[in-house]
Amino acid sequence: MNRDRWWKFQSRAAPYLFVSPFLVIFCVFLLYPLARSLNLSFHKTFGPRHAVYTGWSNYRFLLGHDVLFGLAVMNTAFYTVAFVAIEIPLSLGLAVLLNSRGVRLRNLFRFSFFSSYLVGQVFVGVIFFQLFSPDGLVNQFISTILGHRIVIPWLSSPAMAMPSILIASLWLATGYGMVYFLAALQAVDPELYEAAQIDGAGGWDKFFHVTLPNIRPMLLYMVLIGTIGGFQLFELPFVLLQGAGPDGRGMTIVTYLFIMGFGAGDLGYASAIGWMLVAILLIVSLARFRFFSREIGA
């Protein structure tokens, strides 16, 4: 092969060579499993070796008869709405506070609040499992304040299961949201605040009429990833409640998928649950994107 042909060959091959690692990994670990799980969702299975084709029956049972799936969807939707509604104001509040020049040791506080995110959901689940036990630190603290022993059944009461998950996940994620909002706040043009100041705007006026409109794209982005993250919730409640929780009140869609796939061994039904989750996320994301693009356009 002469030099020119070698050069041409390399030039032609180089892009494919660069792209090939991603393509191979994408096909082996994403595309093939996706296609396989779609195929499995039309089978009754005990693992991939024992599969009986059943058509749409998994989806029919899931949507028509499975009260546990309905419960899992309700739990997940409730968690997602509550999480987004609480996490975003908390993160934004912290970010505004730690963006203020009046606060000393700002970097230390920023790192402290963010550091909880670094430990991961499983670790947080283990910590809060201890904190929320009948004689755990939380109940001890409340008992000390009230002056008599009180046992709040954080993890064993159906009514308390979701608040317990919310508290733990807010502890985990608020610092993460704060970092994003800090970045957005620091990108707001200071001259806008100066102009507002000259016009006689107070602190709240500046927040509502300068800060919020300028960080709106970030706000919508946080709502979107909070919603997607909420629907994908699994490890934290699974570790915290040691499974589905009292009366199934801590069972999310992914927890139910795990129970059916690896507990009952029905990968076909678990795949159908997974594809229903995809459909839900797709609908939510499309709705958000429509709203998002309209906001940006405005």
Added chain:
Amino acid sequence: MGLNADRGICHPPPGTRQSRQAVRFSLGKPILTLLLAAAVSGVAVWRRAGAPRADLIVWSFDQTHVRTFRDPLPGTVGRSAPSLFDQFRRQTGFSAAISLMGQMGQNVRLGSAFMSGASGPSAPDLCEIEIHSIGQFLRPPVDDIGLLPLNDFLEQSGWDRRIVASRLAPWSKTDPRTGRRIVYGIPQDVHPVTITYRKDLFDQAGIDPRQAGTWSRFQGLCLAFQDYWAAHGRPDRRAIALSTDSPDEIVEMLLQRHVNLIDQSNRLHFNDAKVLETVVFYARLVAGQRAIGADVSPGVGWTQDLERGNVCAVCTPDWKADDLREFAPDLSGKVAMMPLPRFDADDAPTSTLGGTMVGICRSCPHPETAWKLLEFLYLGPEAIRARLAAGDNVLPAIPQYWSDPAYHKGDPFFAGGQNIGDMYVTLAGQIPERFVTPYSYQAELALAAVMHRARQYVAADRRMDGLDRACAGWLAEAQEDVQRRIDFGNFEP
């Protein structure tokens, strides 16, 4: 240097020094280094000799078992004897090893191995499985279950006549073609259940719970006990640990009454009158004005709750009695044990909670040798001696060993050196039969949901005469739901 604009690739004019270097490898040194590193490490990993695998691998989630099998056994005059594994290798020439893993992790790995038909290093030859987990492995048709049927081994060795028959039931499945029960696991225990209570606190209140005899009278005595302590500065003190979340205790009570929510033929019994009566009674034990039960801390935290007197009695299978000694040593001399009260005269004075089996995986290439190892580690007299030497006092599922003096010693941890071993041995012969099917877990979830609704009903202080009717409706709904799941998920015709 020219720029190939449409491909974004730079290349030098021909004939220069740079061009000669580039012709050798035009993508640059970093890429070349990365490719070389990947090639070298790939070859190294590919050629790396794996650690030699023992002839037989056992998977266990129980640290005591791992220590018992692997560690040298205590010998005479301070000298240690060879471990059980070493003894087995000397007798048979086959090596064995054990892997310890978390229970949930083991279930997932085992399930994946069974589902994919894995063999070799990624699958064990023998595995221990806990009673709450076995159902999931029994879902496929009998010939496709990942565990080997052990009926022939049991019959040929005669162990089928020596093992407590009721303890073979949880690890078995009926072959619909022949109606024969296929046994997939050998039980390691019987786990009779008693009640351990704070004798010092009950004595102070002047109440002897052993006099109860029935659950109804037991509730009455416990209410008197709570009234006493409420008048003496502990209004929060509860008589007994009863879960408001897990269905474990209510299932124990049903077993005591010889009711399995699902029997060996997958028939449901939610609509049994005894189930209704038990659920309604249990709801009144944990809610309302006549409540005597309370939740305890997770894990072994219940030992601390008992030590602090937050709860003053606990249902104790034999393995829990060991936990008590280990985690609440200050209770020494303050606790006593009693059989379970009954509902009716024909109920068992005990129940069963928990349990572990050992089985041989279908993928095992040497099933005969695996059976020999199973006999040696779990059934033989050496195994029982090793278990006792390791401090494992759990009663084995083989009655011929129950006469061993080690199971009949007075226990100084219990008040007056009570001989709790005697009590466990007496009750072990009366434990009710328990079946586990792939749908037992879902049935227990459904029962827990009914129990919650009943508890809320009682807690809301509504008219009690409506509870029976409401509860019967919830149980019927639960039965319908679980039946639908059985019909939907069943492989058998």
